[in-house]
Amino acid sequence: MFRQLLIASIAFLATAAQAQPGRDTIYITGVTVVHPEREGAAVLEPDSTVIIQGQRIEAVLQHAAIELTQGATVIDGRGRYVVPGLVDAHVHFFQSGNLYTRPDVADFNAVVPYAEEVARNQARLDATFRVWLANGVTGVVDIGGPFWNFEVRDRAATVAAAPRMAVAGPLISMVARPQLDLGDPPIIRIDSVEAGLALVKRVLERNPDYIKVWFIHQPGDDLAAQEAIVKAAGDAAHAAGKKLAVHATELVVAKAALRAGADYLVHSVFDAPVDDEFIALARRNKVIYCPTFFVMQGYPLALSNQWHATPEEQRRADPEILAAMDDLNDIPADERPPLVAKLMAEAKPPAAPTVGMQNLRKLLDAGITIVMGTDAGNIGTLHGPSILREMRLMQESGLTPLQVLRSATTDGAKALGMEKNLGVIEAGRLADLVILDADPLADTGNLGRIYRVIKDGKIYDPDVLMKSLH
Template sequence: MRALSLLVLAVHVAHAAPDKPALAIVGGTVVDPGGSTTPAATVLVLGNRIEAVGPSSRVKVPAGATRLEAKGTFVVPGLVDAHVHFFQSGGLYTRPDAFDLRAYRPYTEEQRLIREHLDETLARFLRNGVTSVADVGGPFWNFDLRDRARDNSRAPRVAATGPLISSVARPELDLGDPPIIRCGTPDEARALVRREAPRKPDYIKIWFIVTADQPLAKNRPIVEAAIQEAHGLGLRVAVHATELATARAALESGADILVHSVRDAEVDDAFLRLARERKVIYIPTLNVRSGYLRTLHQKLDLTFEEFTRGDPWVIGTLFDLAHLPAEKLPEPMRRGREKPASLALDPTMAKNLMSVLRAGVTVAMGTDSGNIGTLHGVAVLREMAAMEEAGMKPLEVLQAATQGGARLMGREKELGRISPGALADLLVLDADPRTGTRALARIRRVVKDGHLIDPETLIPDSPEALAQRQLNAYNARNLEAFLAPYAEDVEVRDLEGKVVSKGKEAFRTRYDERFRTSPALHCELRGRVSAGAWVVDEEWVTGAGEPVHALVMYEVVNGRIARVRFMK
């Protein structure tokens, strides 16, 4: 009977909806996180929805359909990043309430740059296989961004809310449309919920911060009032609560989503029972705190994918602490740099994640991207690797990154699965995701809303971007990432115009030795001009003997740096 049904479906598909564009992904292994694995399968998409899935011998492809031959690949649902903040860039200057470096970059300038590059930021999520994101708190312009993404085929689906209802003030972030608003009374909290409601938020966000001045008992009535008001309007509530007592109070007050791990103590049976009964979504965000610490201590340890897929200018700011005068840093930053910091996975957070998962609570993968050191888009790879390190099996991580996120988006019937009727958000991978989360970096194609996308073409690197990428990798002494922007036949000339190096392998030998023997090597960019294919950088290089003041010209040909000329 099942075979007959598939045959009937296939015959129907062959003649269905001629006005809708058809896409057939043929021959790959379909890995549905909540279902079975189907080898040698065809996924047929009509318009923006999946029409049929099954063995290629049983799913007929309509005449005129776009056909992607996918033998040897693996097809999975598009990823969902269940915790991002678009009002933050991920760079050094994006949270002056934490690292107050406004003397070096005014917060108005940081916000201008963020707003100016939002389309690129959206595209970076698709570049890394993220077809849906949930912004869990920011200015009211978040809602405009959600609308903007809805009509953009190069953007993920966006769920959003407005300003965080907070127990503490963050005046450093207030430029007239603040992302965080302190509510000192239950009435103020209710009023902010009602103020956001006309914009149709996908949830309300509460920042439940407990301090000596703002104890739990003082703020719990405010949290309860906000949740009651939101639920009365049919809105779910997400709560930032990182202590066990605070998280428990949030659940008892009716929270629907916990946007971070409990990190101060191991969760107990009563907490797990309450979370399960309330059908809570738990987003562990295992890496966001270490992003601040890695930046502060200049132990960034960025991956090849982060160097090559992250925003190059944002990444560049993360290295600025290597040349900003230490004595001019704010006192909290100076004290923080003096303290030893563990950059390893937090064992309490890891254990709590596994306890929550084994208790049957929904886990959703979220990065908290936009915070310092946590890059938009590519941060999902680091986060999923941490979830695997914590003890989750690769398929469990994939479920959290698809089905868990789909539930957070409020679209579990349409997203996070590969079945007829689901939205056509898919990844075609060159590696098997059942073997480990690293496979999720091997993206051949992205399908977003039925559109087939080559991820390599989403954000073409300009000559300035290529120059910045090689500079970032130089400062990290990451040889492979440093070489990536260069042409195979790259030519280097000295001040007199003499060729001193020819070809990438000679380049490799030259810089491999420099990186290995100069652990303090750092290049400060002091100026840059560009014209067409040419970029000229003024550089100040330290950490390899006497400081060098250089003027370097880069020429880009066919998307790679082909010639380098030292002019000074």
């Protein structure tokens, strides 16, 4: 019966191909298909053929003798693995990852003016898109930035060599960040429900994927009053059919965010073990949770001149950014910002975020949806290859390579709002795939061993993409 179906479907394909000669057809032959949404032996399907027609996956056939359509593109998948395209669920395109990108944390304006840095990032968008694709990332969520974030989304939808993108606009924030205000600030301080609603209204006019709140709670702040602002913003977002994303890194604040209706917690709870109340609220909201471990280390590593490129970064980071990562060597001691001087004097490696790592394990066991996200663009966290730094820390937290992969694919697609079209390799889905030279279930690091990336049915060689940047 199964065999008959196979023959029938191949016959159908052959007919379809005759009508439309194989120009838009891709066969990945003899490949091991990885199904991150499954468990156990069903995860791997060796000796398979993936057939792509146009933008979509047409068929996934195992142990099938297939007559290839003339004119089709054939990728030899023998000895290789194919996974769904990766999603980084937490990035910021207005930041580059270099030292000059967050003057509110470390002010290097005397070395590179902040306006120049942001103009550079805007001018370099097409290159940054290519870097993401070269790293196997076919979808990103920019979870907060200036209003021009919406133009970044438009641009990504226009050029082929770019990841799919979901965006939030400016952060509805509890604190001011005047150092980042160049006329279209990424962070806007809000001190009342009315002011919050006015900003949400402006953002909704741009059709965001998320409304984002920067829920910073400092000693002496009125948590209930802050929660009311977050809830009003969340209610307005939900009424417009949009999701509420919240930055809340302490347990009491994250619980307040969940009570206020958060759909997406964009960071770990770092300060205390999550408890039953947190888990109950997270379940109630069906929340998506993004650990963002490496960014906590990226800042101190880069600002103390202890940041060293990984092999993946040497190969697949934007060379302009990579070249600037050791600029501290050239900045005289008396011109270094106070934080840098302090960190350099201490010269100790940053500690692992132990509580956050324990919380990740606990939340995964509780069935909470985990997505992989780097917070790329922050100092030390480079667009693209930092996904491997992040995924290694997730693996060190006790997740299996399969669980890490699932967070970066099947569940990542949920953060993108595209779970019906992406994140699973099956007929009818959009053809966003990564072909690997090594088994991603043996080690998360094998997700860096990329042979080809396919996005929207187009094939990219990562080395060619990286060469196109120079």
